[in-house]
Amino acid sequence: MLKPGLRATRAIIERPATLSQIAIEPELVELILADMKDEPGSLPLAAYVLRELFEQSKQTGTLTRAAYLSMNGIKGAISAQADKQFVLLSPEAKATLPFVFRRLVTLNERNEPIARHGVPTTAFGTNAAAQQLLEGLDRAHLLVYSRDGSNQPVVELAHEAILSSWDELQPWLKSDGEFLRWKTDFDADVRAWVTHNRDRSYHYTGLRLAVAERWFKDYAADFDSPDAKTFMARSRQQRQLIRLLWRFVYTATLLIVSALSFQTLYQRSLIVDxxxxxxxxxxxxxxxxxxxxxxxxxxxxxxxxxxxxxxxxxxxxxxxxxxxxxxxxxxxxxxxxxxxxxxxxxxxxxxxxxxxxxxxxxxxxxxxxxxxxxxxxxxxxxxxxxxxxxxxxxxxxxxxxxxxxxxxxxxxxxxxxxxxxxxxxxxxxxxxxxxxxxxxxxxxxxxxxxxxxxxxxxxxxxxxxxxxxxxxxxxxxxxxxxxxxxxxxxxxxxxx
The missing domain is CATH 3.90.1580.10 (paralog of FGE (formylglycine-generating enzyme))
Incomplete structure (x- = not known):
């Protein structure tokens, strides 16, 4: 939704109050305009806040800045809208909250959660419960659907403030924060691998591969990208090839033992034991x-x-x-x-x-x-x-x-x-x-x-x-x- 010009937006805020013969504090108008400027796509949320303010003004006859601040403004409306739709969802849909937001959220360079842009709708698969949650978030005006350069449907969060203001998200951000940090680095490594023509020098080895395999096991549903799956498969293949090479070298060493130190081989077997x-x-x-x-x-x-x-x-x-x-x-x-x-x-x-x-x-x-x-x-x-x-x-x-x-x-x-x-x-x-x-x-x-x-x-x-x-x-x-x-x-x- 395109945001109307400043003059039209001011009229949207002030005209209903004028028609209803309700006073509105000038400071309130300026505060709402400033908050809307910081929250893209915030017009429906501003309308929601104004409806609540009109209800409160029936006794006082004035829309006040104090009442607006007591509702936590536009950000408070974001959380209220989310809660209003979330409570209507089935338990199965509510349970997909981590699954859905792991696709909608990434981390910035300061390890702070931010909205991921242009998430393909296919990233959520055919999970009916996840689709129900997405529909609820859409009804709450918390998602923006569009199309990418290839004309494929994509989605992203309309209001990044939800990540700090919605209580339902806080336990998930705490429990999955470690995975999000690792996944952000992993996605960057996969992109670098693709950019460099899938060069094998970018493959994971040793401890990095072991850590990646652990996350793949614990969060299997979060690795639906073909590039990510291929990257891990190639890394495992390279590890297997290295192991086979070492076995070959070890066998060849035994066959030419006269040219090698028996003590070295003996030490290696002791170390393994x-x-x-x-x-x-x-x-x-x-x-x-x-x-x-x-x-x-x-x-x-x-x-x-x-x-x-x-x-x-x-x-x-x-x-x-x-x-x-x-x-x-x-x-x-x-x-x-x-x-x-x-x-x-x-x-x-x-x-x-x-x-x-x-x-x-x-x-x-x-x-x-x-x-x-x-x-x-x-x-x-x-x-x-x-x-x-x-x-x-x-x-x-x-x-x-x-x-x-x-x-x-x-x-x-x-x-x-x-x-x-x-x-x-x-x-x-x-x-x-x-x-x-x-x-x-x-x-x-x-x-x-x-x-x-x-x-x-x-x-x-x-x-x-x-x-x-x-x-x-x-x-x-x-x-x-x-x-x-x-x-x-x-x-x-x-x-x-």
């Missing part, structure tokens, strides 16, 4: 520390289990790592191999992780893996530890769970104490080294210099008592230590 399973995380903003400060983190991966005696001893037998200061003697010999390795310094931990091609995590990475992005009090959530959330840690309120020694890193009896991502013993069992200097604040990117004090994190089985009703997550606690420290309940896990 020693390396633990990794859980990956996309780039995200997480609330960390006691004050729950928002910190931006890059994508990373961290091992699901603590490094065990068996894994560490492989490195020792390979002639790379030094043995722990003391052997593990806290359990029966047949179970000792699966216990988390302890009595190792930070340098020893780094030596092991570097040997398998990984590194020690930062304190921020470790805490994000333990607490998620929403500052969980405990690895599994907000419920206190106990029979439903078992951890290997001394609990004053649960004497039956008193920790006498470390337990195997992958002990299935402690599954209930793992994070939602399946990472074990982020609370209890052993404390863990990080490579974050002790004088580093939250968000600090500086790595350990090799000599200065560093931080270790978590709570070990032998080092503390937990009091029921605690308001501070033990996962937010970071302990400074000399890097040559070695303790009975201090171990590590690797990251990448």
């Amino acid at each position: 020693a390396a633990g399973e990794v859980v990956t995380f996309p780039a995200s903003t997480a609330r960390l520390g006691a004050e729950e400060q928002p910190i931006q983190l890059n994508a990373f991966g961290i091992e699901r289990f603590e490094v065990t005696n068996r894994q560490y001893n492989i490195c020792v037998e390979a002639g790379i790592c030094l043995p722990p200061l003391y052997p593990s003697t806290t359990m029966a010999e047949e179970k000792a191999d699966d216990l988390p390795v302890s009595w190792v310094t930070l340098s020893q931990a780094i030596q092991y992780c570097n040997w398998i091609g990984r590194r020690i995590p930062t304190a921020d990475e470790w805490e994000r893996a333990a607490r998620g992005t929403d500052a969980r009090l405990f690895p599994w959530g907000g419920e206190e530890p106990g029979e439903d959330h078992r951890i290997n840690w001394t609990l004053s309120d649960f004497p039956e769970l008193f920790a006498f020694h470390a337990v195997p890193a992958n002990d299935p009896d402690y599954t209930s104490g793992a994070t939602p991502d399946g990472i074990f013993h982020m609370l209890g069992n052993v404390q863990e080294w990080t490579n974050t200097p002790s004088d580093c604040e939250l968000g600090c990117q500086r790595e350990w210099d090799g000599t200065s004090p560093v931080l270790f994190v978590g709570q070990g089985w032998a080092n503390g008592m937990w009091i029921s009703g605690a308001t501070l997550s033990p996962l937010a606690q970071r302990t400074p230590a000399e890097p040559n420290l070695a303790l009975l309940d201090l171990g590590f896990r690797c990251a990448e």
Whole structure:
């Protein structure tokens, strides 16, 4: 709808009041005109606001600026119109709100939600419930339909203010914000790939491909673009080709073993045997520390289990790592191999992780893996530890769970104490080294210099008592230590 000229718009506001012999404050006219200027397509919403003002003026006989401001003006009308139509929809249609708005919304360079322009109507598929929601938004004058340069029907939000003013959208923007940020970057990468003639150098590999596959699994319906599907298929094909190439090289190496070092091949097989399973995380903003400060983190991966005696001893037998200061003697010999390795310094931990091609995590990475992005009090959530959330840690309120020694890193009896991502013993069992200097604040990117004090994190089985009703997550606690420290309940896990 084309907006009439300023003079005509002023007449639309003032003339009904004049005909009805109702006074209108001049300041109100100017305020409405200013708000309409900032909201394209706002004439129907202005009409809605004026109808409400006329109803209120029956007692006072005047259309006032104060009454208009009490309705939150044009933006308030946007939210009111949306609520009026949304309440009439079926539960199925209401449930498609995230599905629909993930197509209508993107993020700007400041990670703020903005309207996506020219969204093809085919992006919503044949979902009848989604179509019902779109029709409701259209009746509320919140959508603008048009045609693109190819004469194909497209749609977009008529009023970007709805993203900040409509309460129904706020939980979705909070829960899906991380995906929207990643999807905005992904769409840009796909466009760059298409622009550069689908050059394979733009394909995703390694951790970026693993993160993309995770989002594709969780939000499968949001990847309906043929280019996006082809981009992912080509990236997977390239990964498979690389794997086949490595297998070929490995086989060829065995056939010409006289020209290669047997020790190198032996080391490679040991590394494969020693390396633990990794859980990956996309780039995200997480609330960390006691004050729950928002910190931006890059994508990373961290091992699901603590490094065990068996894994560490492989490195020792390979002639790379030094043995722990003391052997593990806290359990029966047949179970000792699966216990988390302890009595190792930070340098020893780094030596092991570097040997398998990984590194020690930062304190921020470790805490994000333990607490998620929403500052969980405990690895599994907000419920206190106990029979439903078992951890290997001394609990004053649960004497039956008193920790006498470390337990195997992958002990299935402690599954209930793992994070939602399946990472074990982020609370209890052993404390863990990080490579974050002790004088580093939250968000600090500086790595350990090799000599200065560093931080270790978590709570070990032998080092503390937990009091029921605690308001501070033990996962937010970071302990400074000399890097040559070695303790009975201090171990590590690797990251990448």
